[in-house]
Amino acid sequence: MTFTLAKLPYEYDALEPFIDAKTMELHHTKHHQTYVDKLNAAVKGTEFENMEINEILKNIDNIPSSIKTAVINHGGGHSNHSLFWQILSPAAETQEKPEGILLEEIEAQFGSFDKFKEQFSNAAINRFGSGWAWLVINENKELEIISTSNQDSPLMDNKTPILCLDVWEHAYYLKYQNKRADYIQAWWNIVNWKKVEELYNETNNK
Ligand code: MN3
Numbered sequence: 001m002t003f004t005l006a007k008l009p010y011e012y013d014a015l016e017p018f019i020d021a022k023t024m025e026l027h028h029t030k031h032h033q034t035y036v037d038k039l040n041a042a043v044k045g046t047e048f049e050n051m052e053i054n055e056i057l058k059n060i061d062n063i064p065s066s067i068k069t070a071v072i073n074h075g076g077g078h079s080n081h082s083l084f085w086q087i088l089s090p091a092a093e094t095q096e097k098p099e100g101i102l103l104e105e106i107e108a109q110f111g112s113f114d115k116f117k118e119q120f121s122n123a124a125i126n127r128f129g130s131g132w133a134w135l136v137i138n139e140n141k142e143l144e145i146i147s148t149s150n151q152d153s154p155l156m157d158n159k160t161p162i163l164c165l166d167v168w169e170h171a172y173y174l175k176y177q178n179k180r181a182d183y184i185q186a187w188w189n190i191v192n193w194k195k196v197e198e199l200y201n202e203t204n205n206k
Contacts (some may be wrong), residue, residue: 002049003078005029005036006085017127020175028085035151037076042070053079057155076151079187080132082162087199089192099192102200109143116145117188123147124165124184135163135196137203141151162199163191 008028013021044050048056048063053075056063063071097103097113104151110116123145124133136159138144146154154161165187172183 001054002043003039005033006082006171008085010088011088015190017090018091018190019172020086023170023172023174026174027081027166032081033077035074035081038070039074039078040069042074042147047083052145053082054155057153058158060156072153073151076156079153079155080151080164080166083161085165086188087192087195089121089195091189093191094192094194096193097160098197098200100197101204102193105143105200107156110145113138120145120163120165121181121184125168125181127167130168133165133167134160134161137200141204160199162203163196 005028008024011021012024012028015024040055043056044114046064048066048067049073051202056071056075057079060068060072098106100192103113106113106116110119120133120135124147127133127149127150131147131152133147133177134145136146138159144159146159148154165184167180167184172180176183176186
């Protein structure tokens, strides 16, 4: 099997009280694991077995139509969740906002950090049904807030994600039920800005 589920860089209860341990455990060991398993089943015996998932998604037009939908859904699911776990951290170990060039770019692009938060939160709240909100670096190397449905990855549109928020109900329903806005508000407390800065700098220096 090519694709595997990585361990989380923290314990399942590390994001309490903002995301509860039970949600984290189910989300990682059941939901994410299922994307990995179904991705492996889809690419078994093909040349894509040995590629990086993000490279596959960037070149999605090269995927044969017989497995394309499965790769978008399950490969997207694997890639999106892999990023999501990385950009989270226990609240005590993180800071309120990024620093340096990323903060400057956010302020330049969105007016202020608070306006950025508001616009990103709105993208997450207004995503109808299941999907994600993203901060990406677009083709013009500018920061942009977008949302995608289901497990569609911004990589398929030549955009590099550096921050993402899962707004599928499985990400919050146990603790927040129908109150997606409360989940989003809580989530800001556990964003790993150091990691987001790192991802920004990596892409920006390419
Ligand atoms: Mn999810």
